[in-house]
Amino acid sequence: MVTEEENNKHKRASTSSVLKLEKFFSELCKDEIFAVLDVYPEEKTVVIDYNSLEVFDPDLADLLLEKPDDTLEAAAKSISNIDPQRKNAKLNVRFSNIRNHVPLRNLRSEYIGKFIAVDGIVRKTDEIHPRIMTAVFECRSCMRIHEVEQKTNIIHEPAVCTECGGRSFKLIQEESRYMDTQTVKLQEPLENLSGGDQPRQINIVLEDDLVDTLTPGDKIRVTGILKTLRDERTKRFNNYIYGNYFEPLEQEFEEL
Numbered sequence: 134m135v136t137e138e139e140n141n142k143h144k145r146a147s148t149s150s151v152l153k154l155e156k157f158f159s160e161l162c163k164d165e166i167f168a169v170l171d172v173y174p175e176e177k178t179v180v181i182d183y184n185s186l187e188v189f190d191p192d193l194a195d196l197l198l199e200k201p202d203d204t205l206e207a208a209a210k211s212i213s214n215i216d217p218q219r220k221n222a223k224l225n226v227r228f229s230n231i232r233n234h235v236p237l238r239n240l241r242s243e244y245i246g247k248f249i250a251v252d253g254i255v256r257k258t259d260e261i262h263p264r265i266m267t268a269v270f271e272c273r274s275c276m277r278i279h280e281v282e283q284k285t286n287i288i289h290e291p292a293v294c295t296e297c298g299g300r301s302f303k304l305i306q307e308e309s310r311y312m313d314t315q316t317v318k319l320q321e322p323l324e325n326l327s328g329g330d331q332p333r334q335i336n337i338v339l340e341d342d343l344v345d346t347l348t349p350g351d352k353i354r355v356t357g358i359l360k361t362l363r364d365e366r367t368k369r370f371n372n373y374i375y376g377n378y379f380e381p382l383e384q385e386f387e388e389l
């Protein structure tokens with residue numbers, strides 16, 4: 134249970150993050166951000182150097198590592214707020230050079246929900262699937278249209294029709310809005326292994342413009358949020374990384 138007090142504290146925290154991030158973006162990355170906003174939605178990604186955020190506001194930089202979901206949401210909101218054209222843009226804010234660098238085999242439960250950077254070799258890339266972002270429903274009684282933002286793969290319907298009180302809805306697929314998503318498997322660099330160890334692997338979930346940009350054999354450093362998902366069959370939780378940014382690594386890993 135989240136108490137109301139905690140809830141308010143949380144709200145205040147994110148409001149202050151939005152204000153601080155507005156200041157950061159306006160003072161340090163304005164030209165770059167406005168250039169993307171100018172051509173939005175054809176382009177919708179800005180890459181921010183974590184080091185510049187850390188110099189600007191160390192507490193805010195810490196908050197990004199500790200509460201990345203909230204802070205990334207605040208970052209997107211603050212960019213929308215400083216947009217002179219008021220396009221209501223939802224940019225992907227991606228961070229390079231974060232200092233929370235963790236070896237893949239050390240990604241234990243203490244890191245769940247944290248912003249981390251991991252090195253590895255791409256082993257497998259899955260097919261690209263759509264993920265529903267905004268589901269459009271029609272009330273079966275009065276035909277009123279309802280839009281519901283979706284955060285997970287389980288589709289949430291409206292609780293009740295605000296027009297007629299009806300509780301039965303039809304999903305209208307062709308009116309709903311989607312985002313591409315792809316899972317890739319990342320394996321730890323072999324030079325980190327001592328004799329006889331099996332290389333560890335972890336799934337990386339990529340979305341939007343990160344999709345279809347990696348091929349097996351690519352050596353990368355990926356930034357993302359460590360998340361966990363319960364496997365209904367085995368009843369176990371499996372960790373994965375929700376990717377925010379990746380860059381190719383210069384150094385050569387030993388191939389399998």
Ligand SMILES: [Zn+2]
Pocket residue numbers: 272273274275276277294295296297298299
């Ligand atoms: Zn209705």
